[in-house]
Amino acid sequence: MEKYLVSVIIENKPYINDPEGETILKDLIAKGGYNTVKAVRTAKMLNITIEARDRKDAEDSVKKLCDELRIYNPVVSNCRVESVNVAEARN
């Protein structure tokens, strides 16, 4: 078993409006002069350290717990995972 760092990214489904992202875009970024920025969507990220056999095992386990424990609300959000092997990442 090795340690993996799995990032869980929870983002609202595309058709759900995101007033926080819109405010950041309109009242901060656009006003700051960055007119090439067209959209901002907010997301929540959890970094989970988990022992697993391999990366797929790590990601599958985390995806399973996210579904079972409602880490993300399936009514309004999507959830995706990205992982790194902790030992490899340190090198």
Place this chain on the structure above:
Amino acid sequence: MKIGIIVFPGSNCDKDVHHVLRNVLHVDADFVWHKQDNLQGYDAIVLPGGFAYGDRLRAGVIAAFSPIMKEVRRLAGEGMPILGVCNGFQILVESGLLPGALMKNNSLKFVCRWTNITVESNRTPFTHTLKPKQQIRIPVANQEGRYYADPKTIETLENNNQIVFKYHDDDPNGSISAIAGISNEQGNVVGMMPHPERASESVLSPFGSDDAMLIFESLLDYLDEQR
């Protein structure tokens, strides 16, 4: 007749509910700590407002996995009247006892003010003595009160008469269809964002009204009929 008020770590409206039940309506009411796994002896349950678990991860989600909720789910299936107020509504939604989701208010602000709601369904224990479209003056106090459900779910709620309260001439949070409260299909589980326990005594209202007492009185009337 006895009503159980579930208390989670971070619940803060439990005492107000207790006060209305005990001191204003003279009904027996108990605080029930969330770690208890049985609710024997209660005729109705209230999940009060507050910030269970500090709204960590998402309002109501951690509380939804508390030991007591297994029992609440079982009783909900048996038809017991269950009222979730504000955070209680969020917990009922995260528990899967009510459909949809409660999201951050459109304004991104914590909205704390009086509003009006209309009764859309008198098919629940909490509204069965009320008239359709009856208006109730009542305060909201929340940052995550925006109700959302996909169009198919909204259609189902409308067809089944599951929309219990709507905001009247007001939009405190951007809730879809101005939904302020809904019920499950059976009608015994109701979740509402505004606080009836803060609008049941005229002395607490800037309008001198105690409209929301009708919600609790309706419950007592319903329980009386059941005997």
